[in-house]
Amino acid sequence: MTAATPTASRPTVIEVDDLVTHYGTRRILDGVGLRVRQGEILVIMGGSGSGKSTLLRHLLALEKPTSGRISLLGNDITQMDEFELYALARKMGVAFQGGALFSSMTVGENVMLPLREHTKLDRGTMQIMMRLKLEIVNLAGFEHLMPSELSGGMIKRAAFARAIIMDPALLFCDEPSAGLDPVVSAALDELILRLRDAMRMTIVVVTHELESAFRIADRITVLDRGRILATGTVDEIRGSSNPRIQNLLNRRFEEETLDPDAYLARLTGEGAPAR
Amino acid sequence: MPAAEARSAAALRLLEEIGHASARGLQAVGFGATLLSDSLWWIALGRRHGQVVHAAPVFAEMMAIGVRALPIVTLLSATIGLMLALQGIYSLRQFGAEQQVVLGVALGITREFAPLITGILVAGRSGSALAARLGTMTISNEIDALRVMGVNPVRFLVVPSLLALLVMLPCLVLWSELVALAAAGVYVVGELGTTFGVYVQEVNRAVAVGDLMHGLGKTAIFSVLIALVGIVDGSAVKGGAEGVGRVTTNAVVHGITAIVFTDMLFVFATTR
Numbered sequence: 001m002t003a004a005t006p007t008a009s010r011p012t013v014i015e016v017d018d019l020v021t022h023y024g025t026r027r028i029l030d031g032v033g034l035r036v037r038q039g040e041i042l043v044i045m046g047g048s049g050s051g052k053s054t055l056l057r058h059l060l061a062l063e064k065p066t067s068g069r070i071s072l073l074g075n076d077i078t079q080m081d082e083f084e085l086y087a088l089a090r091k092m093g094v095a096f097q098g099g100a101l102f103s104s105m106t107v108g109e110n111v112m113l114p115l116r117e118h119t120k121l122d123r124g125t126m127q128i129m130m131r132l133k134l135e136i137v138n139l140a141g142f143e144h145l146m147p148s149e150l151s152g153g154m155i156k157r158a159a160f161a162r163a164i165i166m167d168p169a170l171l172f173c174d175e176p177s178a179g180l181d182p183v184v185s186a187a188l189d190e191l192i193l194r195l196r197d198a199m200r201m202t203i204v205v206v207t208h209e210l211e212s213a214f215r216i217a218d219r220i221t222v223l224d225r226g227r228i229l230a231t232g233t234v235d236e237i238r239g240s241s242n243p244r245i246q247n248l249l250n251r252r253f254e255e256e257t258l259d260p261d262a263y264l265a266r267l268t269g270e271g272a273p274a275r
Numbered sequence: 276m277p278a279a280e281a282r283s284a285a286a287l288r289l290l291e292e293i294g295h296a297s298a299r300g301l302q303a304v305g306f307g308a309t310l311l312s313d314s315l316w317w318i319a320l321g322r323r324h325g326q327v328v329h330a331a332p333v334f335a336e337m338m339a340i341g342v343r344a345l346p347i348v349t350l351l352s353a354t355i356g357l358m359l360a361l362q363g364i365y366s367l368r369q370f371g372a373e374q375q376v377v378l379g380v381a382l383g384i385t386r387e388f389a390p391l392i393t394g395i396l397v398a399g400r401s402g403s404a405l406a407a408r409l410g411t412m413t414i415s416n417e418i419d420a421l422r423v424m425g426v427n428p429v430r431f432l433v434v435p436s437l438l439a440l441l442v443m444l445p446c447l448v449l450w451s452e453l454v455a456l457a458a459a460g461v462y463v464v465g466e467l468g469t470t471f472g473v474y475v476q477e478v479n480r481a482v483a484v485g486d487l488m489h490g491l492g493k494t495a496i497f498s499v500l501i502a503l504v505g506i507v508d509g510s511a512v513k514g515g516a517e518g519v520g521r522v523t524t525n526a527v528v529h530g531i532t533a534i535v536f537t538d539m540l541f542v543f544a545t546t547r
């Protein structure tokens with residue numbers, strides 16, 4: 001891991017400044033800031049409800065923030081119009097948690113889709129590129145199957161193949177190891193490391209799996225209740241004295257401080273906002 | 276006066292609910308209108324922005340919506356043609372005017388029955404399928420996946436279905452008219468003791484180009500309605516598989532309601 005640790009000389013490719021977002025009146029992200037350098041793997045970690053999925057959706061321009069700035073490869077995506085975003089999307093790959101493969105297409109067609117939409121390559125070339133990427137994710141020979149015929153791990157790997165088909169500069173992975181057995185999950189971690197080293201991709205991984213996070217991360221950002229608790233190398237996060245980080249790392253259940261009045265009000269339904 | 280208070284609270288709630296429902300309905304109509312204008316935009320200018328509307332998915336949709344619906348459209352049209360002839364002769368016989376049945380049957384089929392029945396059938400068959408597909412794609416992040424791949428979902432998903440419906444529904448309606456007229460003819464010829472040639476001549480005399488265009492005109496509106504209702508309902512999906520079931524049902528109910536209502540308005544506006 002040390003060999004690939006990014007040096008300060010590499011350019012910053014993802015910058016997030018003071019990101020604030022609301023769902024209704026509820027504040028989901030509160031002053032989030034991030035820096036990711038080229039060729040680095042940043043793991044965004046946090047429990048459920050920490051806002052990590054929301055943060056990812058903002059990085060992908062699927063949601064608009066209330067305020068703040070998100071810059072990808074030097075472009076402020078909060079200020080870009082639809083067409084500029086589509087152009088930028090060609091330099092990005094995303095592996096969704098459930099794979100999000102199109103169920104009406106074969107694995108091969110799924111992987112080739114970005115090529116078909118964005119390039120004028122002939123079909124033969126596209127197929128070679130598709131098989132190349134399927135080789136990388138160890139799915140060679142599965143191109144004619146439908147997504148419904150694949151196992152969970154294979155679907156995730158096929159989604160990776162589709163995410164990297166355009167050789168993107170930025171790769172985003174949502175919970176790559178969630179719901180997989182340890183062996184398959186370890187293989188996916190290896191794949192992520194290989195993509196960084198062989199293809200010099202900048203990779204952002206959102207996960208709540210500690211083991212996987214520690215194995216692949218160059219740096220980790222811990223998100224909690226919409227705020228960033230800490231950002232640092234694996235060792236820095238491990239050694240953090242912040243009690244909430246330690247709770248997360250040691251899988252300790254955190255007791256909510258009990259406010260008797262609020263508890264009573266919750267039980268009786270008083271003080272709840274009107275329907 | 277707690278009783279009066281409760282009554283006024285209930286009335287207020289009812290009013291609130293009506294307001295919410297109206298707002299939701301208006302929102303859906305607005306979304307549908309946006310989809311339609313977006314679709315036209317992508318068809319006209321997509322190529323300039325590197326977002327081409329491919330022919331292959333349009334043909335695939337045409338197969339699914341049009342060609343595969345042929346057997347059921349044929350069966351229903353024949354049945355309805357026969358039924359109209361039966362009813363027509365029965366009611367005209369009261370005045371001894373059964374010779375006039377061809378006029379009623381021919382106009383009824385071309386102006387009303389073929390477009391309406393085919394529209395309702397396709398709304399149930401393809402509008403619901405569209406909603407189910409959109410719903411499933413929404414809950415499994417496939418729409419998000421399209422966006423982050425730089426593929427506009429309207430261009431990729433809505434336009435092919437819309438184009439396929441615009442082409443295939445009128446074709447189905449024409450076919451339905453032919454089948455229904457033929458089936459009615461078989462009965463009329465047998466019952467009135469004329470020949471099929473005479474029947475065809477009478478149909479020709481009864482039906483003007485304007486009547487055909489009346490039927491096809493509203494068919495074009497129906498096809499847009501079916502596509503938009505299916506997509507608007509489908510993308511409003513909430514929750515998992517159960518939600519998909521719900522939006523599919525919605526699409527059928529809304530689609531058929533929209534078709535029947537529009538039909539009435541169209542007839543009201545064009546025939547008085």
